[in-house]
Amino acid sequence: MNYIGPRFMNSRLVQICLAVMAIAMTQNELPGSDTGSTVTGRVVDAESGTPIAGVRVVSGRIEAITGSDGSYRLVGLPAGRVKLAVPTNYLYPKDPLGSRVVNLASDETKTDIELRIRRPGSLTGRLLDENAEPLPGIRVSLIGLREEIGSEPPFDNESLKYVVWKSAVTDEKGAYRFESVLAGLTYWLQATPDIEYPTAQAGIEPARRPGTLHLTYYPDAPNIGSALPVILHSGEQRGGADLHLRRSPSFCAEITLVGPSGPAAMDFAVQDGEQVIRRNTQTGHPRPTGRSGPNGRMNVCELYEGTFEITAWQASGSADLPVYIGTLPVTIRDQDVVGLRLIATPPLLVRGEVEWETPPPEEHRLSVVIGPRPKSAPTVVRSSVPGQFTFRALPGVRYSVRVLSGISNPIYVRDITYGNESVQFGAFMPDGQNTLHIVLGDDSGAISGTVKDRDGKPRADAWVSVIPDSISNLAQALRAIVSEPCDDNGVFSMKGFAPGKYHLVVTPARISTTGTVPNILQMRQDGTAVDLNPHGNAFVTLEMDQ
Numbered sequence: 001m002n003y004i005g006p007r008f009m010n011s012r013l014v015q016i017c018l019a020v021m022a023i024a025m026t027q028n029e030l031p032g033s034d035t036g037s038t039v040t041g042r043v044v045d046a047e048s049g050t051p052i053a054g055v056r057v058v059s060g061r062i063e064a065i066t067g068s069d070g071s072y073r074l075v076g077l078p079a080g081r082v083k084l085a086v087p088t089n090y091l092y093p094k095d096p097l098g099s100r101v102v103n104l105a106s107d108e109t110k111t112d113i114e115l116r117i118r119r120p121g122s123l124t125g126r127l128l129d130e131n132a133e134p135l136p137g138i139r140v141s142l143i144g145l146r147e148e149i150g151s152e153p154p155f156d157n158e159s160l161k162y163v164v165w166k167s168a169v170t171d172e173k174g175a176y177r178f179e180s181v182l183a184g185l186t187y188w189l190q191a192t193p194d195i196e197y198p199t200a201q202a203g204i205e206p207a208r209r210p211g212t213l214h215l216t217y218y219p220d221a222p223n224i225g226s227a228l229p230v231i232l233h234s235g236e237q238r239g240g241a242d243l244h245l246r247r248s249p250s251f252c253a254e255i256t257l258v259g260p261s262g263p264a265a266m267d268f269a270v271q272d273g274e275q276v277i278r279r280n281t282q283t284g285h286p287r288p289t290g291r292s293g294p295n296g297r298m299n300v301c302e303l304y305e306g307t308f309e310i311t312a313w314q315a316s317g318s319a320d321l322p323v324y325i326g327t328l329p330v331t332i333r334d335q336d337v338v339g340l341r342l343i344a345t346p347p348l349l350v351r352g353e354v355e356w357e358t359p360p361p362e363e364h365r366l367s368v369v370i371g372p373r374p375k376s377a378p379t380v381v382r383s384s385v386p387g388q389f390t391f392r393a394l395p396g397v398r399y400s401v402r403v404l405s406g407i408s409n410p411i412y413v414r415d416i417t418y419g420n421e422s423v424q425f426g427a428f429m430p431d432g433q434n435t436l437h438i439v440l441g442d443d444s445g446a447i448s449g450t451v452k453d454r455d456g457k458p459r460a461d462a463w464v465s466v467i468p469d470s471i472s473n474l475a476q477a478l479r480a481i482v483s484e485p486c487d488d489n490g491v492f493s494m495k496g497f498a499p500g501k502y503h504l505v506v507t508p509a510r511i512s513t514t515g516t517v518p519n520i521l522q523m524r525q526d527g528t529a530v531d532l533n534p535h536g537n538a539f540v541t542l543e544m545d546q
Contacts (some may be wrong), residue, residue, distance in 0.1 A: 013446045013474075022388075035076060035107070036075065036106075036107065037076075037078070037082075037104040037105070037106065037108045037110075037178055038073065038074065038076075038077065038109040039077060039109075039110050041072060041084075041113035041114050042066070042069070042070040042071050042114050043055045043066045043070050043086060043116075044070055044114060044115075044116070044117075045234050046117055046184075046234055046311055047118070048094060049375060051068075052066060052070050052117065053066050053067060053068045053330070055117070056086065056171075057074065057084060057085070058085055058087050059074055059082055059276050062074050062075070062076055062077060065277065077104055080103070081102075081491075082101065082102050082104055082522070083099060083100070083101050085098055085099040085115075085422065086098035086099070086115055086117050086449075098115055098116070098117040099197055099423060099485060100115060100488075101484075101485045103488060103489050103491065108191055110488065113488070115392075118183040118184050118235075119183060119234045120179075120180045120181055120182055120235075121232040121234070122177065122178060122236075122237045123177070123181050123230065123232065123238050123241055124175065124176065124177045124239045124240075125175070125176060125218075125240060126170070126174045126175065126240070126242045127170050127191055127239035127240045127244075128174060128244050128245070129213075129244070129246075129247065130246050131243065132244075133174075134174025134175075135245060136170050136173070136174055137168055137170060137193075138169065138192070138194075138213070138245070139168070140170065140189060140190070141166070141189070141190040142165045142166040142187050142188075143163070143176050143187060143190050144162070144165045144186070144188075145161065154440050156503075161266050162224060163276065176375045178540045183233055183236065184232070184234070185231065186213060186229045187231070187233075188218065188224050188227050188229055188230065189217065189230060189241060190217055190224070191243045191245060192213075192216070192275060193302075193303050194289075196289055196290060197268075197290025197291075197300060197301075200354040206249060206250070206252075206335065209249070209250040211247030211249060212250040212304055213246070213247055214246050214248060214304055215274060215275050216243050216245045216246070217243075218243050219243060219274050220246075222288055223274040224274065224276070248304045248305065250301060250304065251303045251304070251305075251332050251334075251335065251336050251337070252255060252300060252337075253303060253310075253336070253337040253338075254298075254331050254337065254338040255292075255298055255299075255310060256341050257296055257298065257326075257342050258341055258343050258344065259344050260344075263291050263295050263297070264314065265294045265296065266292055266313055266314050266344065267288040267290075267291050267314075268290055268291065268298065268300075268310060268312040268313075269286035269287060269288055269289050269290075269310070270289055270300055270303075270438055271309050273307035273309055274306075281385070286311055290521060300330075304331060305334065306332060307329055307330070308329070308331075309327055309328070309329055310327065310329075310330055310342060311327045312325070312328075313344060321392055321394060323346065324344040325345070325347070325395070326342050326343050326344035326396075327342070327396060328341075328445060334424075347392040347393055348393050348432040349390055349392060350390065350436060351389075351435050352381070352383070352389045352390065353388045353437055354385045354386060354437075354438045354439075354440065355437070355439055355440070356385065356386060356442070357440065357442075357445075359386075364428070365379070367404040378405065379392075379393075381457070393430040396429070397429065399428055399429070400423070400427045400479075401428075409444060409495055409496055410436075410442050410443060410444040411441070413438065413439070413441075414441040416437065416439070417436075418436050418437070423436075425471055426476060441498060441499075443499060443535050444495065444497055444498060444535075445495070445533065445534065445535055446493070446494065446496075446536075446538070447494050447495075447530060447532065448493040448537070448538075449464075449539050450491050450492075450541050450542070451464065451486050451541075451542045452543055453543065457490075458486070458488070458491075459486060459506075460486060461491075461508055462486045462490065462542075462544050463484065463486070463506070463507075463510045464483065464485075464486065465482065465504070465505045465521070465523075466483075466494060466497070466502050467481050467502065467503045467504075467524040467527065468480050468500065469500065469503060470500065470501075471522075474521060497532055498532075499534045499536065500531075500532060501529060502529070502530045503524040503525075503527035503528065503530070504527050504528045504529075504530060504542060505527040506542045506543075511523075528540060
């Protein structure tokens with residue numbers, strides 16, 4: 001994964017096409033050159049050590065399929081530092097364990113290079129009410145973590161982002177099932193009924209309305225903070241993850257939706273303030289649960305005590321931002337709420353500019369991705385350097401910024417600011433007034449070195465992570481961290497860092513940026529400090545005993 005941290009070299013927008021391979025092979029080598037270097041080894045389960053058959057191992061354009069004993073053979077490899085990896089595909093999703101780097105001489109053969117991966121598992125359970133009766137037709141979502149910064153409540157913009165990885169609807173027995181669940185990552189289970197508006201409860205007295213089901217997290221928690229996380233072992237088939245949803249009195253909220261020209265018909269969505277939702281990947285708004293009348297009036301019912309968020313918008317008729325959009329928090333206590341107004345406004349025009357800290361002689365162009373990720377598809381803008389650009393943004397939504405392409409050594413992103421704040425490792429909320437500034441430098445440096453054990457032997461299984469000294473919270477650390485595996489001689493090499501102070505951390509596997517995330521700030525404090533000068537090259541010897 002590329003980060004808009006201190007390292008920006010060779011960034012590019014990548015599209016991955018997934019293909020299902022159902023090929024039984026007795027010989028695990030695919031066609032390649034008869035000349036060059038060769039690497040052989042095995043792919044094994046990271047937890048049990050069991051060989052895994054039928055897995056692709058790739059290095060550039062050369063690949064092999066593991067045999068029944070998990071063995072592979074790659075031939076025709078070039079000399080130098082070569083990366084081996086088990087790539088992303090439908091069966092073995094991207095795993096931070098599934099890669100190694102080896103250092104090859106011309107026509108050299110290296111053996112016993114082991115790749116470890118976690119096999120995905122499955123998760124099943126049932127949804128039951130307070131009387132242990134099954135609840136069919138209820139949506140269950142598998143919630144995970146992502147390091148992107150978002151704006152959905154109740155999660156602070158400086159914390160990790162909760163996202164919906166998978167969803168399922170319970171059958172007539174209240175059962176659900178998730179397949180291909182990544183092992184070793186942290187998940188939460190969320191259950192909530194899909195309510196389509198209008199409902200029949202608006203004209204019924206509150207005391208006579210049937211109760212409404214609450215949003216529930218596994219096993220029986222009202223919010224994700226008090227929920228029990230789920231972590232699967234490699235290849236685990238876990239069952240019995242049951243959730244119990246409770247009912248409580250149902251209340252309604254009478255709301256008028258107002259656009260730039262007055263009350264108007266709009267699509268709208270209702271979500272519990274503690275709910276993690278999946279948004280439209282093109283437009284950024286939630287899945288609609290209803291549409292108001294032509295006068296903008298609507299009654300939203302089946303609400304229980306707590307805080308909800310109502311989002312309303314007028315679609316543009318294309319895969320673009322809505323014509324106007326707005327949100328309204330609604331607090332329910334012990335009665336219906338009336339007389340509310342939700343004001344929707346058009347997207348904001350945001351201006352940006354790219355400039356040099358010290359202009360180099362050549363002209364450059366770059367691509368910038370800007371978006372409320374992972375809530376929706378990002379906006380990609382292109383600009384010359386120096387140059388200016390504009391884009392449209394949703395009001396009230398925080399945006400993050402990354403430079404995708406046009407940056408190569410020794411050029412790097414010095415800083416990104418909006419107003420008077422740096423947002424290089426954070427996010428900003430457009431106000432239609434301030435300008436987004438991207439400042440480039442051309443004096444980056446490199447960090448390299450070796451990792452050894454206590455006896456001075458190279459650690460080929462080590463990963464080295466570089467963390468800037470300037471970051472102040474976990475979300476920034478996850479965007480700024482740069483990690484690289486050592487080769488079979490324990491050597492690592494990274495470039496494209498801005499001048500400044502960094503901390504190097506060595507671990508037996510890549511530091512996770514999704515799921516179970518370690519205390520990176522504490523790891524930084526315990527790491528090895530490096531001061532990098534302009535155009536500098538820092539060489540560091542690190543020790544790992546794990």
